[in-house]
Every structure is written in structure tokens, then in C-alpha cells.
Amino acid sequence: MLDPRDQAPGPFLAEARRLGADDLAVRRLLSAILGQGIHDPAAWGRSFQVPRRLSDAIGTLPRLRLDRVVTSPRDLFQKLRFLTGDDLALETVLIPLHRPGAASVCLSSQVGCAMGCTFCATARMTTRRNLAAWEIVDQWVQARDLARSQGRRVSGAVFMGMGEPFLNYDRVLAAAELLRCPYGAAVGAKSITISTVGLVPEIDRYTTEGHRFRLAISLGAATDAKRARLVPVAARTPVAQVMAAARRHALARRDRVMLAYVCIRDENVGEDDARALGELIGDTPVRLDLIDVTDPTGRFLPPAPDELKAFRDALTRHVGQPVVRRYSGGADIQAACGTLAGER
Ligand code: SF4
Structure with missing residues (x-):
């Protein structure tokens, strides 16, 4: 068996x-x-x-049990809650894309997360375990089936849900390969993104192994002092080393690495932060994705509109790489980045 x-x-x-x-x-x-x-x-x-x-x-393989589906009336993001065979809850997000009828799936790679990012609900979960490759793939299959029943087509996957994917490296890569394989789900490698908060040995392993999936690195902040406050476990590695690994990857792939940057009011969106980002990134081929923080506890707030505009202006002066604003949807149903917690 x-x-x-x-x-x-x-x-x-x-x-x-x-x-x-x-x-x-x-x-x-x-x-x-x-x-x-x-x-x-x-x-x-x-x-x-x-x-x-x-x-x-x-x-006879046990499947994940789809326990609940919540749809955001605001932006139609859908949060799926699954129960594992050992009765742990995990969450997956079905993301509507700009093209009508198109969707992607945000997958969880772990129940809980040991990285302890201060703005993240997953970090506050008490139960933790790696998900099996099959449990990761089954999230995608069931989300895809739900989308099909609504007349939508799922064409991608992002490993940005619960957990740090590179702490479950082998199973995440196995799941991504299963999604990619042409006689299975046949998702294009470039439509699969694997995200990490910055584990340098695993980024280098991923680069060396030559995977074609997209890589995203979540920075938190551009200085070690601020990273120590926001992403404390990842910050044990100096941010310069994380960026050096990103550079090795970008040059080996001849492709931009996505740098995700969670914007937090009065915390990491000042002129100094833009300058530090510019010095850190230099001429490394990246795309800087700005994402508003979503923190249901209210401790961390997204930047005010004028604060964000000033930050974007400062980035234009200091960062010589593309900067885009990424929408983190489903905030009203706690499906946005950093809000997945598998609550029962
Ligand atoms: S932001 Fe990602 S890496 Fe950080 S605690 Fe949350 S799930 Fe883990």
C-alpha cells in the first residue's frame, strides 16, 4: 500500500x-x-x-476533508479550510485573476509555522507539522474542482499559504513537480511560485538543482535591525546574505527574483527604508512587490495613502528595479497574506 x-x-x-x-x-x-x-x-x-x-x-489514500468554504463578497477570493487525517486544520485560498474566469491557488506547505514572523497569524498556531506532498497536491485538486464547478479555470499555484515552504523542501518540490507534470495537472512551471522568507542554504540548493518554478523571497525589511523585529527567525541570517543568494539565483536563471515586501505603517515605509532597499538590491535583477500588511489583531497597520505614495516616490529615486504593488485579497475573510490560521 x-x-x-x-x-x-x-x-x-x-x-x-x-x-x-x-x-x-x-x-x-x-x-x-x-x-x-x-x-x-x-x-x-x-x-x-x-x-x-x-x-x-x-x-484507499485518505484525502483532505473540505470542511468549509468562505467567499469574500468584496473581491470573490475564497478560503477553503481542510482537515487532515489526523484532524489538523489548514487553509488554502482560491485567487481570482484579472483575466475573466481565471484563477490561481495559494497552497499551504505546513500546519503552523516556526518562523515566528510577528505580523503573521500562522506563526501564532500551536500545532505544527509538515504536510505530505500528496496533501499539498490535494489542496490544489480540490480548489481546482471547486473553481471548475463555478465555471472558472485554475492555471497556477503559489506556495504562499501556511508555513515556510523551504522548511518542507523535499515535499514541496515533489508537489510542485506533480502539479507540473504534463500528464497530470499540467501547470506551467512559470505559473508555479515558491516563496521563502529567506533560508539561504535552501535557496542555494534550489538554484543548484535547476528548478524552473519561480522563486519569491519575502524580505520583511531591508536592514538586519528591522528584520529582527519583523521576521525574527529568518533574521538570524544577515539580509545581505539573503540578497547574495537571490542574486546567485537570478543570475543562474537569467530571470528576476520576486522580492515580496510587506508594507507596515510607521515601521518599514520611510525614506531610510527605501534607501536601504536600494543599497541592498543594487543591480540584482529583482521585481519588488509591495504588499499591504493585513493583521486582524490591529497591531500592525497598512501605510496611510500619503505615506505609501511618499514611499513609492522614494523607491523610484533609490531602487533601479521594477516596483509593483501587489493586491493581497480576501482581507475581509482572513484569507490575505499572513492571516491564515486554520481556525476551527
Ligand atoms: S509569514 Fe510565512 S514564514 Fe512568516 S510565520 Fe507566516 S507563514 Fe511562516
């Missing part, structure tokens, strides 16, 4: 072969589940010629 706690393409194929299946049968199975969203083992045999022994084994 396949072990649902540690599902990955390699072991998946190996186990399927042990069960007597060839690669073609496995591809048909992935096509049925990931491509078509058909979860009835009887239908796999009928329509996809998946061998009975294989479909029986895969069919």
Missing part, C-alpha cells in the same frame, strides 16, 4: 511498479486524478485503463 504521508513522484512510480504497473498506467492515473478530477477508482479502470490493483491501492 502507498504511504499517504510521504507521497512523491519518485516513490509513487517505484511503488506503482512494485504493484506491477508500468509508467503508462501511472500516467493514466495521474491524468484521471490531477488532470480530470475523477476520484472514483471504478472510473479509473473504466475510462483510463488503470490496472485494478493500482487503482485499489491509490483509492
Whole structure:
């Protein structure tokens, strides 16, 4: 029987072969589940010629239980709450894109998070564990099925939900590969983004291994002193080393690294912060994404409009790389960046 706690393409194929299946049968199975969203083992045999022994084994894998769906009346973001086999809650966000009918999915990679970012609800969760690759993929499959039922098409995935993806490196990469594989979900590699708060050894490993998914690095702030307040665990590594790893990645890929910057009123949006960002980034090919903080506790507030405008003007003077403002939707249903907490 396949072990649902540690599902990955390699072991998946190996186990399927042990069960007597060839690669073609496995591809048909992935096509049925990931491509078509058909979860009835009887239908796999009928329509996809998946061998009975294989479909029986895969069919016993426990799925995530979709417990609740909340839709934002403001911007139509949807938050899905799942329960794992060991009764832990995790959340996933279905994100409407600008193109009509298009959507992407924000995936969780862990229950809880050990990185302790002070503005993040996930950091305050008491239960923590890594999610299996299959549990990550199943979030995408069920969100995709929900979107289909609404006449929408999911074309991407972002690993920006609960948890630090690079603390669950192998399973996150296995899940991303499963989403990418052409006989499964067939999501384009460039439509999959993996985010980290700045784990340098894992960024370098990711660069060395040559993955084609997009990389996003969440900075928090441009100086070590401010990072120590906002992203304390990640700040144990000097921000200059994080940027050096980003530069190695950008140059190896010949592509811009996305730098996510959570904007917080009176905290990291002053002239000094813009200047520090400019000095830190230099000529490294990045795209700086500005995101308003969302903190339901009220401790951290987004910048006031004039404060944000002054910050953007300062960035224009100090940063010689593209700067964009990214919308963090679903704030009214606590589905925005930093608000996922799997509350029961
Ligand atoms: S912001 Fe991301 S890395 Fe930081 S605590 Fe929250 S989930 Fe973890």
C-alpha cells in the first residue's frame, strides 16, 4: 500500500511498479486524478485503463476533508479550510485573476509555522507539522474542482499559504513537480511560485538543482535591525546574505527574483527604508512587490495613502528595479497574506 504521508513522484512510480504497473498506467492515473478530477477508482479502470490493483491501492489514500468554504463578497477570493487525517486544520485560498474566469491557488506547505514572523497569524498556531506532498497536491485538486464547478479555470499555484515552504523542501518540490507534470495537472512551471522568507542554504540548493518554478523571497525589511523585529527567525541570517543568494539565483536563471515586501505603517515605509532597499538590491535583477500588511489583531497597520505614495516616490529615486504593488485579497475573510490560521 502507498504511504499517504510521504507521497512523491519518485516513490509513487517505484511503488506503482512494485504493484506491477508500468509508467503508462501511472500516467493514466495521474491524468484521471490531477488532470480530470475523477476520484472514483471504478472510473479509473473504466475510462483510463488503470490496472485494478493500482487503482485499489491509490483509492484507499485518505484525502483532505473540505470542511468549509468562505467567499469574500468584496473581491470573490475564497478560503477553503481542510482537515487532515489526523484532524489538523489548514487553509488554502482560491485567487481570482484579472483575466475573466481565471484563477490561481495559494497552497499551504505546513500546519503552523516556526518562523515566528510577528505580523503573521500562522506563526501564532500551536500545532505544527509538515504536510505530505500528496496533501499539498490535494489542496490544489480540490480548489481546482471547486473553481471548475463555478465555471472558472485554475492555471497556477503559489506556495504562499501556511508555513515556510523551504522548511518542507523535499515535499514541496515533489508537489510542485506533480502539479507540473504534463500528464497530470499540467501547470506551467512559470505559473508555479515558491516563496521563502529567506533560508539561504535552501535557496542555494534550489538554484543548484535547476528548478524552473519561480522563486519569491519575502524580505520583511531591508536592514538586519528591522528584520529582527519583523521576521525574527529568518533574521538570524544577515539580509545581505539573503540578497547574495537571490542574486546567485537570478543570475543562474537569467530571470528576476520576486522580492515580496510587506508594507507596515510607521515601521518599514520611510525614506531610510527605501534607501536601504536600494543599497541592498543594487543591480540584482529583482521585481519588488509591495504588499499591504493585513493583521486582524490591529497591531500592525497598512501605510496611510500619503505615506505609501511618499514611499513609492522614494523607491523610484533609490531602487533601479521594477516596483509593483501587489493586491493581497480576501482581507475581509482572513484569507490575505499572513492571516491564515486554520481556525476551527
Ligand atoms: S509569514 Fe510565512 S514564514 Fe512568516 S510565520 Fe507566516 S507563514 Fe511562516
